[in-house]
Amino acid sequence: MVEVTVTVRNRAGMHTRPAAALVKTAARFQSEFTICKDSMEINGKSIIGVMTLAAEQGSTLDLRFEGEDEEQARDAVVSLFERGFDEQ
């Protein structure tokens, strides 16, 4: 299991497009992927789940990966957050 904390960087927050990009990326890997924000904990491969978080710019999310390809999954997801989902 690997854990990492990330920050939402893009101005518009995690709206529909970034949410879709995130679940698509996560779905490429076998590992289970969980996101925690405040008291919410959701499945990172579920678009409904990710949208439930309604994560705004500057909010921090705790990510957890568990599975054989957990490190690759983490790297792919973290890079997505670092690039601000390729948005401003």
Place this chain on the structure above:
Amino acid sequence: MKADKNRETRKKYITVRSFFEANRERFKLRLLNGDHGFDNQIKDRNLHRPGLALAGYVELFTFDRVQIIGNTEVNYLKSLSQEKRRSAFSKLLEFKIPCIVLTDSNVLEPEMLEEADRKHVPIFGTSFETTKISYFIADFLDDQFAPQIVLHGSFVDVYGIGVLLIGRSGIGKSEIALDLIERGHRLVADDVVNVTRKGEGILMGSGTELVKHFMEIRGLGLIDVRSMFGIRAIRFQKRVEIIVELEDWKPGQEYTRTGLDDETVPVLDVDIPHVRLPIFPGKNVTVITEVIALNYLLRHYGYDAAKELAKRLEGTIAEKKKRGDRAINYFEHDFE
């Protein structure tokens, strides 16, 4: 299935403001003094009647609870001289009380209300009598401080039974839920299910405000069940009664064959019946889910198919010892 203990959440406090705003109409609450102290925190789900504290005994005074002042307290205060009355009330206000609820349309002297305002203790009046309002407030606070957990699954009311479908991502929970909706059952929540323990041994499940009754169907995207299937296809909350765990079929894995061994899984310390369902192409999980719900209903009403057949079998074995051993002894004249 594992429900991680660490994921349980429980509110540490609620503010007097949220208490007031959520209940002002239902509890007929009226603010009697100024709006100071609305950020006071209510940290305890219990209530307190400060009779003894007013009489001067303040040891073990649970001042951090919502204080209920009813007829007894008001009559006691009335029996005192004005000076003593005010000093008894001031003594009460030396403690950090979150708020006071004055029941049964009772009134306090304006000077006392002002004093409470200065000490930042809001006083709410209500026309409800003490026992009734105490019950309402205790029920509300119980709910507010109840432990909660968010589970990943689809939650459907099937024939009035709350069935929570869980399983790995992409196993087809949402598709089964959609199939159930199409057959007339009602969706409570998809993907993100908020489960709250209510009282002892009851779990209530609901969706979240934002994504209520939306669901994702792989390859199709997001759909809104409420606008697509109408009001009959949804409900806002439901007791969680069975957890059906969908699993990939693995040869060699053992599953119950009789249904005699009751399996449960603890969620928020409540044991919920748990059915593990292996799935493979061509298996109609929707119908099986309906049958699981119906079987639960039958058992709830006192009929357990597995036990009934076991009993019949025992009877037949006992009979056989006495009689012949043909499976069916005689076909009456009905050769259709």
